[in-house]
Amino acid sequence: MNIDTAMFMRQEKIRRFPNSLLAKKDRFLNDLRKRDILHALQLEIHWNDFAVSLNNQFAKFGNLSEGQLVAAEGFLAKLEKKRFPLKITVDLEQ
Numbered sequence: 165m166n167i168d169t170a171m172f173m174r175q176e177k178i179r180r181f182p183n184s185l186l187a188k189k190d191r192f193l194n195d196l197r198k199r200d201i202l203h204a205l206q207l208e209i210h211w212n213d214f215a216v217s218l219n220n221q222f223a224k225f226g227n228l229s230e231g232q233l234v235a236a237e238g239f240l241a242k243l244e245k246k247r248f249p250l251k252i253t254v255d256l257e258q
Contacts, residue, residue: 174186178190185225185226186226187226188225188226188227189222189226189227191227192222192226192227192228198228198233201228201233201236201237201240202219202222202228204236204240205218205219205236205240206219208240208243214239215239218232218236
């Protein structure tokens with residue numbers, strides 16, 4: 165089976181079964197904001213239980229609620245602030 169056949173079969177399954185887990189994941193990942201949040205959470209699962217919980221939720225149901233997305237964004241913003249507490253900007257025109 166080549167890649168074109170596999171992609172066609174995947175799209176056909178999504179079309180025929182719109183409430184399947186695969187279709188839900190596909191719809192979720194089509195939104196760039198949601199995809200970026202999920203990717204950032206996947207990078208944190210090795211050390212954080214909250215990220216593991218949200219990733220397991222996505223794997224089980226194929227979706228995260230708006231409340232979970234807001235909580236994940238807050239969590240990721242907090243991590244970013246802890247990791248890079250100072251934003252240093254350089255003015256090259258001086």
